[in-house]
Amino acid sequence: MSWSEVVRIPADVEQPDRIVWGLTARQAAILAVTGAALYLSYTMLGERLPLAVFAAIALPMAVLGILLAVATHDGGSLDRFLLAALRYHRSAKHLVPAPGVAAPPPAWIAASRGPVPAPLRLPARxxxxxxxxxxxxxxxxxxxxxxxxxxxxxxxxxxxxxxxxxxxxxxxxxxxxxxxxxxxxxDLATTIGALEERIPLLPDPALAHAAREHAMFLTDLATRHExxxxxxxxxxxxxxxxxxxxxxxxxxxxxxxxxxxxxxxxxxxxxxxxxxxxxxxxxxxxxxxxxxxxxxxxxxxxxxxxxxxxxx
Incomplete structure (x- = not known):
């Protein structure tokens, strides 16, 4: 007896595999770290604080861990989005195309001393x-x-x-x-200019009239529309x-x-x-x-x- 099994292949072939409980390895690691942090917090503070106070402290930690593991922003995971935001906040905002470290301005310039620009690293040489x-x-x-x-x-x-x-x-x-x-x-300016230059050279007046009408049509089209x-x-x-x-x-x-x-x-x-x-x-x-x-x-x-x- 022969039988076949239907296997669903996602359209995004680079989608990460789900290894346990419908979670990817990254999500499982984030939840595991969150659970370990909550367990260590309970062992250190559980007997010293009332249960309601510890729950008020632990609940934001649990919610934050779940959001980092499950939530997404613009198609990307929330933890990667926060890391990208932190990297952008710490990176230099003024970049210049310098081969090495950008030199500070000379001392004789009477200007406000701001941060020194960082080199602009383009991927293309x-x-x-x-x-x-x-x-x-x-x-x-x-x-x-x-x-x-x-x-x-x-x-x-x-x-x-x-x-x-x-x-x-x-x-x-x-x-x-x-x-x-x-x-x-x-930009139709080049096409219109070349067409207008050839109009006097056309042998037939009817053909010249048609070319002139077409040039006017292109001019109106370029003026009224983007x-x-x-x-x-x-x-x-x-x-x-x-x-x-x-x-x-x-x-x-x-x-x-x-x-x-x-x-x-x-x-x-x-x-x-x-x-x-x-x-x-x-x-x-x-x-x-x-x-x-x-x-x-x-x-x-x-x-x-x-x-x-x-x-x-």
Whole structure:
């Protein structure tokens, strides 16, 4: 006789395992420490204090332990949230991009003596000429922009084919990847300017009139609405291991991008690796996502000194 057992697999595969009474190891450890603290408090103070007084002291400790073990805040456990809040409270609030310890201001400056700024430690060391993000000892990151397809406009058979092709790419993954979907503002000034420049060169008056009407439509659209476009990014990270780790990590990242382009091409998706200028603009836009994109010549180089008059 054959039989099968149904096993429920959570959607979040990184969800911690529940080991006892529906509690994870972290929750069980917090409750165990709370129970041990209450037991030690009772052995030390139980015979010296009335039971009502000891219960008034022990009840907040028990409630705090239960909240730390069970309660969550924004999807994270309460104990980790409190640790993050404490770490933020103790960390420096004024950070500067200095290679080492920030020096205090000279004594001849007549200003209030505040705390010395702390060095700003960014995860990215820089962007290589090939468009790779250098994370130093943490490895290399390659970023590619992926096109989209209209899934709703396809027939059921075509939809099944797209899902199957995308599933083959997911099944081929041996390392983690990140799919980032972001929205960015669209500036139609360049498109409108190029269209208006070509209007006098059009051979047919009717075509010129249509182009002029389209330019007016784009101008009105950009004036009345905040235009956004959706950008899908494929982020691949490779660790740097060994003496020649950076070069090997870059080669593995490019190989994984090529494999993704080959398999996703069956879905009608085009994978285009970003060059150094595009990656630099992408990182700059992360500091202010709703700001208009900056031109490449407006971005300062890592070693360039920025004066007060510069707007970069």
């Amino acid at each position: 820089g962007v290589t000429e090939d468009g790779l993000i250098d994370l130093g000892p943490d490895g290399i990151v390659a970023v590619a922009e992926v096109s989209t397809v209209s899934f709703a406009l396809r027939t059921p058979d075509e939809q099944d084919g797209l899902v199957a092709a995308f599933g083959r790419w997911l099944n081929s993954l041996s390392e983690r990847v990140q799919i980032l979907v972001r929205a960015e503002r669209v 235009l956004l476009r959706r950008q899908v990014l494929l982020v691949i990270r490779e660790p740097a291991v060994g003496a020649n780790g950076t070069t090997a990590a870059a080669a593995r990242a490019y190989r994984r991008l090529a494999e993704a382009a080959r398999l996703l091409g069956a879905c009608g998706l085009a994978v285009r690796p970003l060059d150094a200028a595009a990656v630099g603009a992408l990182l700059a836009s992360c500091f202010d996502p709703m700001a208009p994109p900056l031109l490449a010549d407006l971005l300062a180089h890592p070693d360039q000194l920025i004066s007060r008059g510069d707007r970069r």
